[in-house]
Amino acid sequence: MTAAYTLYAKPGFASTTIERLCSEARISNRAFYECFGGREELLQALHERCVDESLAFVTKALQEAPDSLDGRVEAGIRAYVDFATADWRRARIMHLEVRRSGDVLTASRQRAISSFARLVEESSADFPSIVPPNRRLVALGAIGALQELLIEWLLAEDPPPKDELVEVAAHIFRRSLGGR
Template identity: 30%
Template structure:
């Protein structure tokens, strides 16, 4: 268990913030893993980070709340990566869309825990399903912002954003499952040709 001296001299609020972050990281490791130790419980999380259970309840009421925090942190990281990739990709719709696709698939597949939390378990786990809807909305808004800057017809932009968002969710699911092979660049190029054929 955590040593009392571990937090010596650290302000109370800073201790709580640090402990919360450690608990989220532990849950990310456990729930996002693919081995036998993937059952998320108060005991397993506290054992993973060496905490007394009272530190768990200092930040979370139950494991559902903790799992939601894990998803939120993982999705926020993905959003930042996608936004940065699209921002630096240039001005053409094709370049920015391609950069966004590469960022989603690349970031999720670089660490299997991310993909499991965001896409695999996000479809079936009741706690994550609600969060996944919020992530879909985030991707939609990012896509619509791109389309809105390029299209004069708002409906056209919203339709394209909706198609892109739905396609990316399924594309990520299939890529992470291994059914599309492991050539990320080719997968993105094929998807891009389908979504915006001939667009430069």
């Protein structure tokens, strides 16, 4: 898993063969296949681990956030951005390789997005008077915006500062959810 974490992030999933994974991990191909059905299954396991860890990190931040929509938005986004960007490999797997892998991670990606959308919906449910009627669609749109901001951070020659990512994403979420 450690070898895949680095190799799937760079040079990327498409460029990483099982032979290279096994060489990097110092295991035999047979040992690899005793654990995983193929490199796709390993990528899915890595992606799901990253998603589960980020969900736990964001959930904890939301539980400790001020009891206001703005407070929750700021805390949740800051936690997610901090978590995703703390390790460039995690950010690449969660935001680039998940898309570049084609159909391999479609179901895993959709489960992750649905989990985060539920988190946004639940966090905003205490504020029904200021949240739009279709929280799910608004949550999905705001999550998509945050993903694109993180892709920009990963790929830009001069990446925006993380605080600026948080500020812009919080602005998008607040406006989308009807906050100030």
